[in-house]
Amino acid sequence: MKRVDWENPRIFERNRMPGHVPLFPYADFARAQTRDKISPWYKLINGTWDFLLVDAPERAPEGFYLPDFDTANWHTIRVPGNWQLQGFDRPIYTNAQFPFEPNYPRVPQENPTGLYRRTFTVDPEWIGRRIFIGFGGVDSAFYLWINGKPVGYSQDSRLPAEFDVTEYVQPGENTAALMVLRWSDGTYLEDQDMWWLSGIHRDVYLYTTPNVYIQDYFIKTLFDAEYRDAVLDVEVKITNAGAASAEGCSLVGYLYDPEGQQVELENFHAVDLKVKAGQNRIAAFKADVASPLKWSAETPQLYTLVLVLHDHNGMPLHIESSRVGFRQIDVKDGRILVNGNPxxxxxxxxxxxxxxxxxxxxxxxxxxxxxxxxxxxxxxxxxxxxxxxxxxxxxxxxxxxxxxxxxxxxxxxxxxxxxxxxxxxxxxxxxxxxxxxxxxxxxxxxxxxxxxxxxxxxxxxxxxxxxxxxxxxxxxxxxxxxxxxxxxxxxxxxxxxxxxxxxxxxxxxxxxxxxxxxxxxxxxxxxxxxxxxxxxxxxxxxxxxxxxxxxxxxxxxxxxxxxxxxxxxxxxxxxxxxxxxxxxxxxxxxxxxxxxxxxxxxxxxxxxxxxxxxxKVFQPIKIELIDQEQGIIEVTNLHEAVDLSGYDLFWELKADGGQVLQSGQLKTLYTKPGQTERVNLPMTKPLLKPGTEYFLYISFCLKHDAKWADKGHEVAWEQFELKYNVPAPAVLDPADLPELKVEENEFQFEITGSSFKVVFDRKRGQISSYVFNGHELFNAGPHVNIWRAPTDNDAPKLARQWYEAGYDRLKLSEVNCELTLVEPTAVQIEVTACADSTSGPARFAYYYQYRIYGSGDIVLTTTVQPDLNLPTLPRIGLQMNLPSEYQVMTWFGRGPQENYWDRKAGYPVGIYQGLVQDQYVPYIHPQENGNKTDIRWVALTNHDQIGLLVVGQSLVETSAHFHTTDDFEKAKHTYELKPRDYIVFNVDYRQTGLGGGSCGPMTLPKYQVRPERVSFTVRLRPLGPDDNPIALSKQVIY
Structure with a gap:
């Protein structure tokens, strides 16, 4: 039984032109020299086409490709484009599996087939020349008719299919018709991780050449041993599609440098060429080019080569133009070299x-x-x-x-x-x-x-x-x-x-x-x-x-x-x-x-x-601090081809990541690729203030505008926490603080200060109300939080372990809450509790120690003891709910973008501020997001600057959202997430890193939160409009 073309691996084209470089025949030399893509010999026929989708190629209406076929009941479609995104058929996404049961080379009988038609005009000046139609990309296979006559067939949805239609077209109006199959045997070779989408998705174009024309050309550049001078080697394929032999033709190459100046070349031509009718001829010539500007990713210097094919009278037949980059690839000692540079x-x-x-x-x-x-x-x-x-x-x-x-x-x-x-x-x-x-x-x-x-x-x-x-x-x-x-x-x-x-x-x-x-x-x-x-x-x-x-x-x-x-x-x-x-x-x-x-x-x-x-990781400059006291840094140029003279070098010395104490611009460096240079900063040791951190920031910025960025764009940076012997801040004496009033009953403790009141829920073992000057700061928490909405990288491995352990279904039990110390200006409450999973073996013991002071400070030490033999934990931290008014988030830590334990190199330590709603990162498939690491302190305030300050005794992590963890976990799409009327505020001892486990190794063990005993301390404090969180964060109170 004869196989159809689309189920025959040996048939992947019929009457299609051989592959070649993209051609653009210019009508005049000047436009070729400047590569101005305007020519009477080339036209696009994109735009609106008539379209009909049928269930299978056999169901195409008879004669649909004929010029007089009535398409009144057809639809229209935009070309280029895919028909599934224009209301026809449905997109399908698979990664590895085929969207149907594979039986190669057979494809399903239900094979959606798109029928395309449109008219186009052939100028009378094109008649007597060769005329080609090209399709830059059609998925997955198609047949072509011109004016009702079958022209050809093609597969490979990502390469152009061109056909010589000289014998099919007429001056004036012409009709092109295509039958595009969604599935073909070529589908089995195109099982990439992407959407299955069909149709004409790249440009459709027409061009015309003389009967003797440049059909293809290959440009090579070869350097000498020193990569200084080069040879420009060109090989041109000339085709004679006419009926008579072409004799006395010549081919000349003209080279122009990146500034448009002609480069004089000797004997850069081929003369007295004879091309027999119906045959091809290779013309090869080369020329020496002294010290050309080299092409690399860092120096994309492009020359222009214009090729002119002349007839025997010296008249131009065909003009083509191409960019040329002088570059050479070598492998030496296991390294890839471009122009001799690794x-x-x-x-x-x-x-x-x-x-x-x-x-x-x-x-x-x-x-x-x-x-x-x-x-x-x-x-x-x-x-x-x-x-x-x-x-x-x-x-x-x-x-x-x-x-x-x-x-x-x-x-x-x-x-x-x-x-x-x-x-x-x-x-x-x-x-x-x-x-x-x-x-x-x-x-x-x-x-x-x-x-x-x-x-x-x-x-x-x-x-x-x-x-x-x-x-x-x-x-x-x-x-x-x-x-x-x-x-x-x-x-x-x-x-x-x-x-x-x-x-x-x-x-x-x-x-x-x-x-x-x-x-x-x-x-x-x-x-x-x-x-x-x-x-x-x-x-x-x-x-x-x-x-x-x-x-x-x-x-x-x-x-x-x-x-x-x-x-x-x-x-x-x-x-x-x-x-x-x-x-x-x-x-x-x-x-x-x-x-x-x-x-x-x-x-x-x-x-x-x-x-x-x-x-940050890919930056092409390495910066190291060699001597803090002397202000010496070491700069290594990781570029392959350029020195550092294209950069301005800036430095800043900051206190607490905010206040700039010293700064300056250094001299231009001329460090060569692969070389290292030491630089002295005119930095002096600042007057050290108690509890203050000092950071040195080095920045390399573009000295001039680039094609891809403006002058001043930062390309590389480094931040160093300076190790000064900073004096410790004074410890507050609780005796100097305002006195407290304590009331208790079987349900709660109530601690009242001069400007605040804390209500502690004895049954739940947590604060149920924290009011400052009439403002409720939070009304639920802090409570231990182990869970996070699994990331896509968690899902294949870690999340499966977490669900099996039951981390997502912990229920509090055995809560014991005692008032263990009552002094005039300080109260201590101790809480013990257990959390057991309702769906797995997970069990945790919690211990909280609250010390509430007359200043309104709450110093909370939390200890978490997991049972043995549990898997890695998503996180260990505290979670609380705040009223929605506290939507201004300010933090001293890494930012401003979201960052995590194993993804924090690119986010410098500083003081950042933004709205809580803007901390949400709208991943298309909702999941854990918005975290910040290396947090010294974080504040959530309203627009009157009233709110809550949290200070870590050691570095912590934080996030705040108008969504719960459960919201992120259950939602499948962003539109399913509806903001809550309160803020969910997390302060974590640590959260497991991100890794790449959705396809690859899991999060590295050193970035996983181990199921081990952890104890950490944070201080919670009210903020008023006149309070300075930087100063308050440095207070020490026990």
Missing amino acids: VIFRGVNRHDHHDEFGKYVPYEDMVAEIKLMKRFNFNAVRTAHYPNDPKWYELCDEYGIYLIDEANIETHGIAQVGPGPADDPANSPEWLGAFLDRVSRMVLRDKNHPSVLIWSLGNEAGFGPNHEACAGWIHGYDPTRLVHYEGALRRRKNGKVASCLDMISTMYPSLEFLEQLATEPGEDRPVVMCEFAHSMGNSTGNLVEYWELVHKYPRLVGGFIWDWIDQGLKRYTEDGEAWWAYGGDFGDEPNDGPFCINGLIWPDRTPHPAMWECR
């Missing part, structure tokens, strides 16, 4: 994703993304897991981002990690052509981009002979770049990764395994983490430890965080509230829930708090 990839994986348009990302959003990357110290992107939109590569060339360009091959649901079936695509000769087609056309499209350093054979597609064949093709065609594929590590032979790969790649390694790879005997290839630090929800913990290893072992060349953007799709509630959907929210079954929500930025391209951790 490179560390501070990278991230990036999907083409837009919350309203799906796989179509408007250009302005790409610009916003690349500026964000540069501002947050990223220098590399892996195009996960397919070739991205061609405009992205142009931006990476222009702004300076290194690329791993990845082929559109992932068979995750067939052959993920273990040995796949013998006939899986990586091992099957039937699929070899499709593998080679996808890899080779990616290389052919993107080969002239200096930003592309590495070709990747795909992702999570097993490993077999088809991969080896693809690697061999690349090495033969483009020996100037490296070949990458992570899947080979899982299928080592005799302990070795296949020799066809130029690097060792791993994903989500433990620190121990990464160190093992970096020190493996007999292996000298670079090691890269193609995916690590899984950033799902509130995450990206222990990034510091990974980067310490990267700097420790030269063969570790960095890594790529998973991933860049939350793949949420925008929806609205009935009330018009916007929210972002994930798997299952469209009734899609099967689905993988919120596993697509694992980016560093929200879908609207707002950075997550974790971005500030990335910015």
Whole structure:
């Protein structure tokens, strides 16, 4: 039985043009020189198309592709775009599993099929020339008709499909019709972690060339041994599509530097070319270029090459223009070198994703993304897991981002990690052509981009002979770049990764395994983490430890965080509230829930708090304090290609993270890459005040405007807590405080001072009312809190242990509350209690000691004793409820963004202030959020500056929300969270870190709260409008 094209792995195109670089025929030399993308020979045909969705390709109306077919009952659709986001069919999200039962190469008979039609105009001037139509990306397979005639077929939703339609078009109006299939055998090669969305999602375009034209060209730059002078090597493929031989043609190259000045080149041309009818001809020429400006991520210097093909009379036939970056890639001693300089990839994986348009990302959003990357110290992107939109590569060339360009091959649901079936695509000769087609056309499209350093054979597609064949093709065609594929590590032979790969790649390694790879005997290839630090929800913990290893072992060349953007799709509630959907929210079954929500930025391209951790860990300057007394710092330039002269260097000496005591700007440094320089600060020891902390802050800021940031943008910083012998503050004598009045009955204690009253609930063992000058400060708590709303990283491992232990269902019992000391100005209350789980073995013993003073201070020492043999705890801390009026939060600790025990390097210690409602971090899948670490004190006040101050005897953590822990735990989407009419205030001894356990190692043991006896002390105090929390925090009272 004859197979249909879309179920035949050997058929992935019909009549499609060979792969090549993107062509843009210019009509005049001046526009080519400036790369002004205006030409009468090129037009986009995006916009509104007629559209009809049918259940299967067999159900398409007969003759729908004919010019006179009546589409009055059809709909319209926006191109580029995905039809599921325009009211047709439903989006489906899966990570590894296929959305249907796999039976490759067969696909479901229920195969939604989109029929597209539109008219376009061919100018009379185009007739007699070659005319091409191109589709930048169509998911997953399609047929094309022009004016009712079948033209061709194509698969691979992430590479362009171009067809020569010269014989199909006519001057004036023409009709294009497409039949786009949602599922094809190509679907089995596109099982990436993303939404299944269909349709024409990249540009549709027309262009025309003469019959003898430039069909392709390959630009290479090769440096001498000193990386000073270079050779510009160009190979051009000329095609003669005419009926007669073309003789006496010539091809000339013109090179212009980044300032637009012509670079004089000798013999940079090919003359007396003969191209036979219906054949191709390769013209190759090269020229020496003295001391060109080099391209790197730090110095993205771009030249312009204009290629002009002339006929035998010297008249221009075809003009093309391309950016050129002079750069060379080498591997030496296990390190990747760009222009001789070692490179560390501070990278991230990036999907083409837009919350309203799906796989179509408007250009302005790409610009916003690349500026964000540069501002947050990223220098590399892996195009996960397919070739991205061609405009992205142009931006990476222009702004300076290194690329791993990845082929559109992932068979995750067939052959993920273990040995796949013998006939899986990586091992099957039937699929070899499709593998080679996808890899080779990616290389052919993107080969002239200096930003592309590495070709990747795909992702999570097993490993077999088809991969080896693809690697061999690349090495033969483009020996100037490296070949990458992570899947080979899982299928080592005799302990070795296949020799066809130029690097060792791993994903989500433990620190121990990464160190093992970096020190493996007999292996000298670079090691890269193609995916690590899984950033799902509130995450990206222990990034510091990974980067310490990267700097420790030269063969570790960095890594790529998973991933860049939350793949949420925008929806609205009935009330018009916007929210972002994930798997299952469209009734899609099967689905993988919120596993697509694992980016560093929200879908609207707002950075997550974790971005500030990335910015700090990835900063290209290391700063160390060498001698505090002499004011000596040591600065190491971690850049690969530039010295530090592009930065202004500032310093500040602050008291208590707020008051600036001394500051200045230092001389410009010219420290070369990889070098270290010591700098003397004109800093003098300040007059030390009791109980004061002193911090030195060093900042490197852009000296000039950059394409991606303005002058003054901070690129690197460091903060040092200075170890002065600060005098201790005086201890308050309780005898000097106002006297207290104490009343008690069987239900409560009531302690009254001159301006406050505390009511203590004896049955519950906690304060039920704390009133200051008529203002209720809190009315529930403080009580021990063990639980947190699990993060996405907690969910797979830690949270399962927590639920099994019953930490979320603790019930207080055996409460004993005694008034153990009564003095005129101080009262002591001691509470013992137990907390037992109603759903697991968890049991805790609590002990509270309250000392209430005539000043209104409450010094609370809390001891928590877990039973033995319990798992790691979510947290140990105190929780209380405050009236909603105390919505101004001020703290002395790390900020201003949310931070955690294992994600706090990027948040300097300081005094910060914000509204409680703004401390909520709206993760798409609600979870624990908003924490602050290294807290000295925290205050919640109203707009009259009346409220509550909490001071830690040692450093604590804190958070405040208008939502309960239970709210965050139960909500599946942000719109489900409704603010309470009170504030939930947490003061924690410690909270377990974040880690990356949603896909990778759990939170490191050193960042887990162990089930051990803990005792900690905090002081609670009323604040009045004239009180200074800094001064009050330094008071010592026992």
